Amino acid sequence: MKKEKKINPSKELPLGFVDRQEKELLVRDFIISNIKEVMIKYGFQYLETPSFEYSDSIGKFLPDKDRPDEGVFSFRDDNKWLSLRYDLTAPLARYVAKNFLEIPKPFKRYQLGTVWRNEKPGPGRFREFLQFDADYVGTKSLQADAELCVMISEILEKCGLTKSEYIVKISSRKITEELFKKININDSQQKLTALRALDKIDRLGWNGVKELLGSGRKDKSGDFTKGANLKPKDIETIEEALKKKSPETEDLLEILKIFKDYNFNNFEFDPSIIRGLEYYTGAIFEVNLKFDVTNDKGQVIQFGSIGGGGRYDNLVNNFGNYDAPATGISIGLDRLVYALMQKTEFKIKQSKPIVICVFDKNSMKDYIAIQTIIRKAGISVEIYPSESKLKKQMEYANKINSPAVILYGENEIKSSKPTLRNLRSGKEQSIEIKELVNEIKKII
RNA sequence: GCAGCAGUAGCUCAGUUGGUUAGAGCACUAGUUUGUGGAACUAGGGGUCGGUGGUUCGAAUCCACCCUGCUGUACCA
Numbered sequence: 001m002k003k004e005k006k007i008n009p010s011k012e013l014p015l016g017f018v019d020r021q022e023k024e025l026l027v028r029d030f031i032i033s034n035i036k037e038v039m040i041k042y043g044f045q046y047l048e049t050p051s052f053e054y055s056d057s058i059g060k061f062l063p064d065k066d067r068p069d070e071g072v073f074s075f076r077d078d079n080k081w082l083s084l085r086y087d088l089t090a091p092l093a094r095y096v097a098k099n100f101l102e103i104p105k106p107f108k109r110y111q112l113g114t115v116w117r118n119e120k121p122g123p124g125r126f127r128e129f130l131q132f133d134a135d136y137v138g139t140k141s142l143q144a145d146a147e148l149c150v151m152i153s154e155i156l157e158k159c160g161l162t163k164s165e166y167i168v169k170i171s172s173r174k175i176t177e178e179l180f181k182k183i184n185i186n187d188s189q190q191k192l193t194a195l196r197a198l199d200k201i202d203r204l205g206w207n208g209v210k211e212l213l214g215s216g217r218k219d220k221s222g223d224f225t226k227g228a229n230l231k232p233k234d235i236e237t238i239e240e241a242l243k244k245k246s247p248e249t250e251d252l253l254e255i256l257k258i259f260k261d262y263n264f265n266n267f268e269f270d271p272s273i274i275r276g277l278e279y280y281t282g283a284i285f286e287v288n289l290k291f292d293v294t295n296d297k298g299q300v301i302q303f304g305s306i307g308g309g310g311r312y313d314n315l316v317n318n319f320g321n322y323d324a325p326a327t328g329i330s331i332g333l334d335r336l337v338y339a340l341m342q343k344t345e346f347k348i349k350q351s352k353p354i355v356i357c358v359f360d361k362n363s364m365k366d367y368i369a370i371q372t373i374i375r376k377a378g379i380s381v382e383i384y385p386s387e388s389k390l391k392k393q394m395e396y397a398n399k400i401n402s403p404a405v406i407l408y409g410e411n412e413i414k415s416s417k418p419t420l421r422n423l424r425s426g427k428e429q430s431i432e433i434k435e436l437v438n439e440i441k442k443i444i
Numbered sequence: 445g446c447a448g449c450a451g452u453a454g455c456u457c458a459g460u461u462g463g464u465u466a467g468a469g470c471a472c473u474a475g476u477u478u479g480u481g482g483a484a485c486u487a488g489g490g491g492u493c494g495g496u497g498g499u500u501c502g503a504a505u506c507c508a509c510c511c512u513g514c515u516g517u518a519c520c521a
Contacts, residue, residue: 012512059521071520086521119520120445196519219517223447279521359479394481402481409479423481 016120016127026348027337028130032112034158035132042151044110044134049091051114055081058090059318073116084116088133089315089328096137096326097319105138105324112333126334132307135328137316142251145283145311146258148329152287152307153266155331159340161289166306169270169286173310174249176274179241183234193228198242199274202288203304209272210235242271251282251311275308284310285329293339306339307331353380354440355397358387359409366413370406370433377437379444397423403444406436 013019020028039046055074074083085091088111096107115131134151136144149168156166176195185191197212204212211217213235216227230238247253247269259267275284286308309329316324354374356367367383374381384393390407397405407419407428418436421428422443431439 015512090521117520120518122515217517219447221447221449221516223517225446225517357480390479391477391481396481398481405480407479419479421480426481428480 014127018126018128022350024337024341026350027340028333030348031155031159031333031336031340032132035110035112035155038151038155038158039110039134042108042134042147044108047092047095047109047111048113049085049088049095049111051084051116052082053085053091053094055083057094058083058085071118073118085113086117087115088113088131088330089135089312092133092135092137092328093315093326094319096316096324097322100316100322100324103137106144107137107324108135109137110134125332129335130333131330132333133328133330135326137326138324139327140313140325142254142283143258145251145285145327146255146262146264148309148327149255149259149267149285150262150264152285152329152331153264156287159336160343161340163266165291166266166287166289168267169273169288170247170252170255170267170283171269171271171273171285172247172249172252172283173280174251174282175241175247175271178249179238182241183230183237185230185234190228190230193226194230194238195274197228198238198272201242201272206239210239213238244271245269247271255283273308275310279312279315280310281313282311283327284308287331289339291339291343293342306335351380351444352401352403353382354404354406354444355393355400355402356381356383356406356408357390357393357397358384359390359407361387363408363410363413367408370408370418370436373433374437374440377441379437379440404440 036046055072072083072086074081076082092109092111096103111133113131113133114128116128118127121127134148136148149170153166153168157163176198180191180194185194194213197209200212201209204217208217212225212227213230214227214232215229216225218224247256252269256269259265270286273284273286275286286305288305307330309327311325311327313325316322316326356371358364358367364383371381371383384396394405402423404423405421407421412418412430416433417430418433419428419430420436420439420443424443429439
């Protein structure tokens with residue numbers, strides 16, 4: 001009989017999906033707890049919406065296509081297309097439209113949730129990631145826009161970033177709109193290409209952007225990108241306009257005034273920031289890190305922004321007749337985690353369990369008794385799960401970074417004096433049970 | 445998507461112009477020590493050489509296609 005070749009299931013993960021380990025999750029939890037604290041202080045309410053939405057509810061319409069636009073993960077269910085949400089703003093708009101009459105106006109909500117994007121992953125950038133999003137719905141007041149920037153800044157500083165390590169950049173859609181009107185670009189494709197080119201100034205610099213506004217640009221690998229084919233004179237006009245150090249549009253002037261009242265100054269006017277192309281209508285903001293981020297080979301990489309947002313006055317309106325101007329901001333949490341973990345001074349302390357070694361299964365009652373005492377004191381502790389050689393148990397304790405082991409063998413039990421071994425110093429001491437908790441506290 | 449580079453043990457990598465049974469370090473397991481981890485020594489396990497097909501007497505090595513990773517670029521609502 002011939003042996004069938006066994007084909008094992010793949011251990012690999014789908015492109016852009018990753019396992020996340022404790023080290024990373026603890027940093028993430030730390031950020032989340034800071035976010036929640038700040039959200040409460042600023043009076044936002046907590047909301048959760050489902051991972052899936054009908055594709056058309058989150059802006060994915062399907063004209064003659066057998067699947068929704070690339071960029072989202074979708075599947076067909078009973079002739080309706082469902083998509084995994086790609087952000088938290090679109091579901092919010094849907095939620096507001098659905099519950100418009102019941103919710104307070106303005107509606108201030110924040111949300112933490114996984115989102116999915118069917119795009120090429122990069123460093124600190126995955127196809128599944130956690131996003132934080134805070135929005136003001138139902139107000140035109142620019143106080144809201146300004147406060148979002150102040151608030152995001154407070155969150156970042158709570159997470160340990162200093163003012164010199166990040167900056168909030170602001171601009172307004174109105175600037176580029178006026179600019180395009182001035183130089184008379186009507187072709188919408190051309191407008192789009194130009195807008196996208198402008199968005200890249202931080203990465204490519206002015207020369208790169210100029211090439212993209214003109215005939216096109218060849219990148220480092222030799223790949224060529226077509227440009228917007230603007231006239232040199234128009235490119236000059238744009239360059240001139242974007243050099244301006246202070247804003248002239250009314251919305252930004254107002255926001256700047258409010259920043260002043262808040263005594264907030266870690267921002268920068270930057271007319272070249274664009275953010276998404278679809279729904280923003282007014283002020284836009286972007287949060288950038290100012291320190292170098294490296295990959296695991298130590299190379300400095302293009303990291304981009306860790307979050308941003310802006311005013312979107314028409315999004316809720318798309319669903320029907322309710323008029324709900326809105327503004328919001330989001331952070332990609334995993335990107336922030338990735339960046340924070342690079343700061344060498346950034347370490348989150350975690351308490352690993354004390355390990356009680358097992359000499360004899362029949363003494364389990366005694367092990368459990370001291371385990372209970374220690375746990376009651378709120379200290380992490382566990383009994384080694386089997387009766388292995390002491391060496392193995394010690395190796396285990398060492399491996400999990402346990403601060404200490406408790407040796408409670410025949411003689412110790414007889415005298416009710418367990419031995420506590422400090423795994424960092426290697427010192428051992430014999431201790432009365434009632435003193436055990438106190439001694440452990442000295443070690444951890 | 446496009447372009448460049450890469451893929452050999454869990455990890456980092458070596459492997460001569462195609463030539464027996466594919467190697468090293470670290471990690472892992474067992475022992476030196478039946479009550480002692482982080483050091484040392486000894487022994488051991490572990491590989492569809494990214495996959496599939498082709499060329500060849502013979503392929504980790506050459507060819508084709510595919511997959512995956514990295515970097516850049518595009519897209520990012």
